[in-house]
Amino acid sequence: MRIFEVKDKTGRKIYLTKERWTHINIEHPEVSHYFFILEEVLINPLKIADYENDEKVKYYYRYLKNVKKYLLLIVKYLNGEGYIITSYIIGKIK
Numbered sequence: 731m732r733i734f735e736v737k738d739k740t741g742r743k744i745y746l747t748k749e750r751w752t753h754i755n756i757e758h759p760e761v762s763h764y765f766f767i768l769e770e771v772l773i774n775p776l777k778i779a780d781y782e783n784d785e786k787v788k789y790y791y792r793y794l795k796n797v798k799k800y801l802l803l804i805v806k807y808l809n810g811e812g813y814i815i816t817s818y819i820i821g822k823i824k
Contacts, residue, residue: 731747731748732745732746732747732748733745733746733747733748733751734746734768734769736769736772736773737773738772738773738775738778738790738805738812739772739773739774739775739778740778742807742810742811742812743810743811743812744772744805744811744812744813744814745811745812745813745814746768746813746814747813747814750813750814750815750816751765753816754814754816754817754818757816757818758816758817758818758819760818760819761801761817761818761819764794764801767792767801768803768814768817770792771790771791771792771801771803772790772803772805775790775791775792775803776791776792776793776800776823777789777790777791777823778790778791779791779823779824781804784806786806786807786808787804787805787806787807787815788804788805788807788812789802789803789804789805789824790802790803790804790805791823794819797819799819799820799821800819800820800821800822800823801817801818801819802817802818802819802820803817804816804817
């Protein structure tokens, strides 16, 4: 089941499923505080970067001023659309 679906900065459709959101909440509970900006990260990211080991994966970054760190959303594209694999907070952009 999809929780939300948006078009990213490049016009590609990306969605978040309930199963992936559950994974994020269990493995990276600090991200749950930022649920309200996940769509915005995809629509207007600070940076979109390639993942060197898989050309179908992209990293979306957003700077979090309150913690002086970055929110990272990892998206995989299959069949013309993307889905969020996971999300966590990191100290610097890779």
